[in-house]
Amino acid sequence: xxxxxxxxxxxxxxxxxxxxxxxxxxxxxxxxxxxxxxxxxxxxxxxxxxxxxxxxxxxxxxxxxxxxxxxxxxxxxxxxxxxxxxxxxxxxxxxxxxxxxxxxxxxxxxxxxxxxxxxxxxxxxxxxxxxxxxxxxxxx
Numbered sequence: 001x002x003x004x005x006x007x008x009x010x011x012x013x014x015x016x017x018x019x020x021x022x023x024x025x026x027x028x029x030x031x032x033x034x035x036x037x038x039x040x041x042x043x044x045x046x047x048x049x050x051x052x053x054x055x056x057x058x059x060x061x062x063x064x065x066x067x068x069x070x071x072x073x074x075x076x077x078x079x080x081x082x083x084x085x086x087x088x089x090x091x092x093x094x095x096x097x098x099x100x101x102x103x104x105x106x107x108x109x110x111x112x113x114x115x116x117x118x119x120x121x122x123x124x125x126x127x128x129x130x131x132x133x134x135x136x137x138x139x140x
């Protein structure tokens with residue numbers, strides 16, 4: 001049986017940067033199961049699974065346009081330091097903001113420039129080419 005667009009797939013995977021740094025995965029852990037197209041994986045990752053069979057052990061290079069996209073300059077915002085009273089700010093700190101619908105929106109402090117705090121709301125993996133390794137353990 002091969003994976004199709006409506007298969008239920010059980011797999012182990014790893015997701016790493018081009019330099020080999022592990023970003024996510026369960027290669028040494030429990031099998032993950034999902035239904036193709038249910039939103040668990042981005043479509044750009046699912047496309048590599050179609051046609052694979054149980055036992056497949058594959059590694060794919062996923063370019064930014066099929067992964068988390070390219071960084072959008074409009075997702076980098078400036079704030080006044082006074083808006084963060086009582087919060088220790090330094091580059092790399094992840095802060096939680098509320099968007100217009102009051103949903104949580106994470107932002108990463110990019111730089112501090114005097115009284116200005118630059119926050120990046122792009123996905124941390126935007127612009128990155130990723131290595132997606134999978135071992136297919138079951139297909140329904």
